[in-house]
Each structure stands twice: as C-alpha cells, then as structure tokens.
C-alpha cells in the first residue's frame with residue numbers, strides 16, 4: 215500500500231493517563247487511517263477516547279506506545295521545536311471546547327494561525343474576515359467570544375482551523391452547537407471547498423446528520439477502532 219495516499223497512519227497506538235490502580239487506558243491499540251482527499255468521521259460513545267486520539271494525532275499529547283505517521287512524517291523522529299513548527303504549518307484543529315482567546319475579536323482569533331506564522335497583520339486579518347464571512351459571521355467580526363453565541367464561537371474556531379489552509383484539519387464535534395442548516399453549510403464548506411486531493415479532514419461527531427458528508431466512518435469503542443465503513 216502506498217503510504218503517500220494517507221494523511222494519518224496509526225498502528226497499535228496506546229495512551230494511558232496516570233499509573234497503577236488509577237490508570238486510565240484511554241487508547242488501547244488504535245489502528246486508524248485517514249486518506250488524503252477524504253473526509254473521515256470518527257464516531258463512538260462518550261469517553262471512548264475520541265478526543266484523546268485527536269490530541270495524539272495532532273501532537274498535543276504524546277502516545278504511550280505505538281506508531282504514528284502524519285503527512286509522511288514520523289513525529290517521534292522530530293525534535294519538540296520541529297513538531298511545533300510542523301503543527302503550526304500543517305494542522306488546523308477545532309477543539310471541542312473552542313479555546314478562543316477572550317481578549318481578541320472574532321477576526322483576530324481566527325487570524326491566529328496566520329499571525330503565528332508571521333503573516334503581516336493586515337493580510338492575516340483580511341483573510342480571516344473572508345473566511346468568517348463564508349461562515350456567516352460578517353456582522354460579528356469585531357465581537358469578542360463572550361459576546362458571541364455558542365454556535366458563533368464554534369464557527370470562529372472552525373475559521374481558525376482552516377484560515378492558514380493546512381493539509382490536515384481535525385475537528386472535534388464541529389457542529390455540536392449549530393442548528394441543522396448552519397451545520398449543513400459548515401459541512402458543505404469543509405467537504406466541498408476546503409477538502410482537496412492534497413488535504414484530509416477528520417471529524418469527531420455524534421451528529422448523524424453529517425454522516426452523509428463522510429467518505430469513511432471509523433467506529434471507536436473503549437479505546438479501539440471496532441469497524442470502518444467506506445462510502446461508495
């Protein structure tokens with residue numbers, strides 16, 4: 215199999231929090247793949263390890279054991295600073311809890327990945343405002359997170375994940391706070407405009423309304439992938 219067609223390859227990944235009797239075995243040997251050019255859903259009950267798996271894939275957490283390959287890179291062979299730069303340039307992440315910076319406006323929050331990479335302020339803000347506008351937030355560009363509804367904050371988090379056009383976009387419950395129509399248009403944007411042959415999108419969801427957007431659905435339970443369905 216040609217590994218270059220995969221954005222993510224996980225083999226026997228484990229993640230244990232803590233030690234001894236109180237240890238939590240959140241990932242128990244994950245074998246998971248996400249293809250370039252595809253939208254892969256990760257579904258499973260609360261507590262089964264979905265956020266933990268995304269955190270390991272995106273380098274926010276280190277795996278306890280196993281092998282991980284991201285966009286043909288082995289993070290285990292990179293230094294901490296190389297991993298940080300790689301993540302900055304190649305990965306967009308929508309957190310389950312949004313993680314917006316309260317002191318910044320919507321436009322500034324969504325511009326963070328560009329600003330972190332050294333893009334001039336005006337250019338970064340213009341791009342951020344354009345992405346927020348496509349997400350229906352043209353009138354809320356100058357609002358701060360506390361002034362935004364949950365669904366609006368969620369869309370700012372989505373804008374922040376895609377603004378720098380990363381090759382891997384990882385979304386943890388990106389439609390949980392959105393009404394049916396807004397959720398549908400966000401998934402249309404991700405699957406039709408943002409997805410390309412060079413990119414992969416991974417979405418954790420409980421939202422069955424977005425299943426039709428997926429090329430692949432990986433089912434997870436109790437720290438392992440139990441089944442993978444491929445759309446025709």
Ligand SMILES: Nc1ncnc2c1ncn2[C@@H]1O[C@H](COP(=O)(O)OP(=O)(O)OP(=O)(O)O)[C@@H](O)[C@H]1O
Pocket residue numbers: 231232238239240258259260261262263264265266267310
């Ligand atoms: N930092 C941590 N320390 C200890 N245990 C943790 C930590 N983070 C997660 N866990 C535990 O690991 C398991 C998997 O958690 P995780 O957040 O990955 O689940 P999830 O599938 O994302 O759930 P949900 O659908 O509710 O978001 C849970 O039992 C959780 O309590």
Ligand SMILES: [Mg+2]
Pocket residue numbers: 264265266310386
């Ligand atoms: Mg979670």
